[in-house]
Amino acid sequence: MTIVANKPEPIIFELGSKGREGAALPDCDVPTTKLPNHLIRDELNLPEVAEVDVVRHFTRLSQKNYCVDLGIYPLGSCTMKYNPKINEVAVNIPGFARIHPYQNHDTAQGALQMLYELQKMLGEISGLPGVTLQPAAGAQGELTGVLVIRAYHLARGDTKRKKVLVPDSAHGTNPATSSMSGYTVVPVKSDARGNIDLAELKKIADKETVCLMLTNPNTLGLFEENVQEACKVIHDVGALVYGDGANLNAIVGIARPGDLGFDVMHTNLHKTFSVPHGGGGPGAGPVMVRKDLAQFLPGPIAVKRGNKYAMEMPKKTIGRVKSFFGNFLALVRAYTYIRSYGKEHLREIAENAVINANYLLARLKGTYYAPFANRACKHEFVLDGTPFKTKYGVNTLDIAKRIQDYGFYPPTIYFPLIVPECLMIEPTETQSKESLDEFADALLKIAQEAETDAQLLHDAPHDAPVTRLDEVRAAREPVLCYRD
Numbered sequence: 001m002t003i004v005a006n007k008p009e010p011i012i013f014e015l016g017s018k019g020r021e022g023a024a025l026p027d028c029d030v031p032t033t034k035l036p037n038h039l040i041r042d043e044l045n046l047p048e049v050a051e052v053d054v055v056r057h058f059t060r061l062s063q064k065n066y067c068v069d070l071g072i073y074p075l076g077s078c079t080m081k082y083n084p085k086i087n088e089v090a091v092n093i094p095g096f097a098r099i100h101p102y103q104n105h106d107t108a109q110g111a112l113q114m115l116y117e118l119q120k121m122l123g124e125i126s127g128l129p130g131v132t133l134q135p136a137a138g139a140q141g142e143l144t145g146v147l148v149i150r151a152y153h154l155a156r157g158d159t160k161r162k163k164v165l166v167p168d169s170a171h172g173t174n175p176a177t178s179s180m181s182g183y184t185v186v187p188v189k190s191d192a193r194g195n196i197d198l199a200e201l202k203k204i205a206d207k208e209t210v211c212l213m214l215t216n217p218n219t220l221g222l223f224e225e226n227v228q229e230a231c232k233v234i235h236d237v238g239a240l241v242y243g244d245g246a247n248l249n250a251i252v253g254i255a256r257p258g259d260l261g262f263d264v265m266h267t268n269l270h271k272t273f274s275v276p277h278g279g280g281g282p283g284a285g286p287v288m289v290r291k292d293l294a295q296f297l298p299g300p301i302a303v304k305r306g307n308k309y310a311m312e313m314p315k316k317t318i319g320r321v322k323s324f325f326g327n328f329l330a331l332v333r334a335y336t337y338i339r340s341y342g343k344e345h346l347r348e349i350a351e352n353a354v355i356n357a358n359y360l361l362a363r364l365k366g367t368y369y370a371p372f373a374n375r376a377c378k379h380e381f382v383l384d385g386t387p388f389k390t391k392y393g394v395n396t397l398d399i400a401k402r403i404q405d406y407g408f409y410p411p412t413i414y415f416p417l418i419v420p421e422c423l424m425i426e427p428t429e430t431q432s433k434e435s436l437d438e439f440a441d442a443l444l445k446i447a448q449e450a451e452t453d454a455q456l457l458h459d460a461p462h463d464a465p466v467t468r469l470d471e472v473r474a475a476r477e478p479v480l481c482y483r484d
């Protein structure tokens, strides 16, 4: 693949030519009706382009980007695994691709059966049998989960609780969803081994605690050694434990969060279950709960009545969180993925993800400072670039940018916040030993460069379509129109 950096780009909006067409609509097969005047415009100012113009436009854009189909995408905590193409075959089956949410359910029994079976499978994988497939992402799953926990407390007449406990290694969505639910966030420290600090947890947990939000393995890539005890501390004060399931890839098929003491959790189907992830595209964050909490879940939920499938709202539902049946085709992909492994082989996902991460860690830890390398990691691990900063004036951003010059996507950086100059690396199970070695070789080479030619790193990336962006400004003042 070649990327020509500074060549002026044709802009699709200027490529059009009057009367040029890219598609022919079929003859109308429904009665026509006149649109109300306020919906009709004379000028739309859209380009009139041929199919080939559109294909070239999007292909050009795609080549400026990096994707899981090109190589390792070690973005820690995001589980950027390969998305098997069999999933795309499944979503193109007309019975999935061409149905309508308003059609009579008698004519869509196969689709409802898929939803029902996916609920069952996620219930079994998590050890939490109540399942809603509604939420569109992990963050929305968290919000849903906390609102379900809120409904549980209120239904018991317990109205005094207002604190959600969140470890200091947590993803930003945990405090965000807690405060959106109207609660106060109380941070809990991590201890020297990277676990939640139990002594501190015992001090903080009380009758005002709504829940603890715990990520296991946590964002340092470490299995919470005190998970069962932490859950007990929380249950003893009448609160519940929410599991941020973003890191399920490390334990899927091996340990069930429900058995460990979690009451509610979400899973990101676009992480663990191979649904394409990124570009803000449709994902899914189903929520699983223990049996007595299922009555509060958002619906509709697929149920089986006799030999018929139907969609129903739970008795005391918190209401809808998403239109219709969630991101349906994301659900079909996850279903296909789970079925393609089968019950017996699902654990191989976690086993290989963990082996790959430990292999990379072993190759890198002599050269990079690995703060928790006295323990085996799970599916990801963190490195701390502080020694490069103090010795050579090279920071983690420089290293991450230089990785692009070697043709790889960089890891997550500066997260979790408790590791300064953090590089957080998650290879996933879908990398071969060769591709892990190529990536490790590049990082080892970069460590040498930091010592011998720091400027090379400061100036990186050297041949990317864009180099160092003002990320804050890009987020605050996005330029979304191609002309002024």
Ligand SMILES: *Cc1c(COP(=O)(O)O)cnc(C)c1O
Pocket (backbone or CB within 6 Å): 077, 078, 137, 138, 139, 140, 170, 171, 173, 174, 215, 219, 244, 246, 247, 268, 283, 285
């Ligand atoms: C990805 C992630 C989330 C948020 O999930 P989205 O699907 O991106 O909304 C929450 N917590 C952790 C630890 C994550 O890695």
